[in-house]
Amino acid sequence: MRTRIIGLAVWSAVLAIGLFGVPLAVAVFQYAMQVERSELQRAAVGVAIAVAGDVSDGDPIANLNMPGSVQVGVYDEDGVWLAGAGPGMERREIAQALVGGVGAGTDGGNLVVAVPVTEYNDVIGAVRATTPLSTVLQPVALVWGAMAALAAFAVAAAWLVGRRQARRLARPLEDLVVAARRLGEGDFSVRTRQGGIPEIDSVGNALNHTAGRLDDLLARERSLSADVTHQLRTPLAGLRLRLEAALEPPDQDLRSAIIASLADADRLELTIDELLALAHDERATGAGPLDLRALLGEMSPEWRERLALEGRGLDLNIDSGAPDPRASAAAVRQVLAVLLDNATTHGKGTVAVAVREATNAVAIDVSDEGRGVHEPESVLFAGRADQRNGHGIGLALARRLAEAEGGRLELACRTPPVFTLLLPSAIADLSANRPIPGVAAGDRG
Template sequence: MRRRIVGLTVAAAVLAIALFGVPLAALVVRYLVNDEQAELQRVADVAALTLSADLAHGREPGPLPAVDTAVTLTLYNASGQRWIGNGPAGLDEPIREALEGEIASGTVGGDLVVAVPVVDNQVVGVVRAATPVAEAWVRILGAWMLMAALAAVALGAVWLVARRQGARLARPLEQLAKNAQRLGDGDFSVRGRPAAIPEIDAVGTAMDTTAERLGDVVARERAFTADASHQLRTPLTGLRFGLEAALDVPGQDLAAAIRVAIGSTDDLMRTIDDLLELARDTNRGTEPLDLAPVLTELGDQWRVMLAASSRAIVVRVPTGVPAAAASGAAVRQVLAVLVDNAVRHGAGTVTVAVREAGDALAVDVSDEGPGPGDTDALFVRRSPKAGGLGIGLALARSLAEAEGGRLVLARAKPPTFMLLLPAFRDPPEGGESPETLGGPGPRPAADRPGR
């Protein structure tokens, strides 16, 4: 591209110089030839004035004035005979015209010739001035060489400017090509630098926007994959545990084990449906959510697994508790994360209790374990390969905030996590939605499990 820009620019400059320079060169030839003839006429006029007095009184004319060595002066009488000088003995066309009383000029052989009549009431003689045409062409060639030098300088300047402009145009395009290659290789952090060229900057901005959107999409997909893996692990573990228990106990009622497995499969399907619902941002808490069946179902899901470890789960839902203004899918997944953490990292009985907290509902999940060591990093999302907490609590907090609620560690020892949810209130006239607890509204793209 750079070579093409430089080549086209230089070619355009050559064409412009040719279109301007060829006529100018012809004008230079004409101008210098006319100038040379004018100089010859001036010399002849001086000689005619010098000799006119002698010719008018019939005296022998004196010597011709001194002139440049390249100029030949000759005096002819009224009959056309050479009188003084080294000019041709015969008459040429300029002399004949001058004998008729007019100044004549022309090219005779290889000379430029000017003939000036000497007049005293009548033509009494003719002064002929001549110089080789080569003298004029020396000046012409000098002017042409100067023009050629100026054209070469102009072409050199055009080449330098074209090279610089070519680099200025090509460099951002080459960078765009590299960025597109990196984007194709999966590097969505690639960003272009402004080139101060509106058209190229528009392309770069569009590519940056595309890279950012693709990066967000990939990040959401990866987050959804990690979140789905985390959330599906618990029901799969329960299903595996139930099947293994049925095989390990002699005389176990396999039909009952199959029914339990089917129930676990239903829980698994419910979890998948919840994740897909959350990924599509549906059901944003516009309908009231009764927490009692949600918590009862939660207790039933975890009771068997906790009983295998000689632990228990207690669910407390006081009567008269208002409904929550939140998505059932989000609440189920948040509580599943909290109970899963209590099972894996806690000890003793797991307690899930609901209480009113002003205009909100508080769901406390606690156990009798020692509690987390590093409370500052509880809700920081980490690599799935990191030990301890890393995905679940971060996901749970993002889901709670997306529903207009909050998730906090209310007490470190024994550990108690508190999920605050907005209580459902009948919307006033005008269809305004229930107030949230300062949540950010729709779930941010970076926090969604997927799309």
């Protein structure tokens, strides 16, 4: 590509120089010839004036020496050579001069001009002046040489400019090729540099955007794997425990255990479908009002049963004045499942779920009677909290799901631990990007 760009620049310069330089060179030559003819004609006229009396009287003509390389010859009215140098009547320019005109032409390597010798407006002879063409060609050749040097300089400058432009144009394109190759090989972190050429930069920006989208998609798929693993571990463990418990008494009726296990399998399938839909943004845009009472009513039996196995309870408190949130049931179900699982696994005592109204939002508080959370929120919600002591499991997923619904998940109180899920109120007509006010620990009811 660089060679083609340089070649295009050089050939463009050569074409422009040719279209302009060749006519200019011809014009220079013609101008030099015209100037030399004028000088030669002026010299011939001077001689004609000087010898007019001698020609008229028939006296000998002497002293025809001219400066430089100019030579002159004098002829009578019949074209007979009288003095100086030159041919006879057969020359066309002499015949023209004898009829009162000015003859001009070339004779071999000489430039020739002939003028009439007159007396009282009568032509009585002619003067023929010659000079070598070399007197014209030498200065013209110098001018042509200077023009050729300038043309060569212009071509060289075009080559340098073309080389620079080729490098400027080719480097971003070569970077694009390398970036596209790396992207094709699976390196989604590749980014192209801005080259200062809008058209190429727009292609690079599109490639960067594609790489970023692919990188996000890959990270999302990896996160999905981790999220699914975490979210499915507890239901699978519960299903296994239920089946193992059903096998303990040999004579126990397995029908009830099978029915309960099928219900667990249905919930497990629902969890998988919701996680896949949430991971691929397949939920409907513009989620409508969510009936929290119905959702908590669906979820509470499972968690009451799990907590009862440990001698603990689940307390639901829904404020009658709390509006419905504008959110996806699948997302809220998964967030609450994470919070309830953490409270069940890492907390102590009764697990409480309270729904209340906040400013332009609906707040859902999930708390327990454990010893509290000590990790910084930046670590806690990044999924790196100490899983042996705290509530770090799945909170990164829960926060992402909450933010995707236009809400927020935060740690409202450390001891006892209280996590608050804030969701847009369906009656507040909040935009998806409008921030929801935070809830401090002292605001809890």
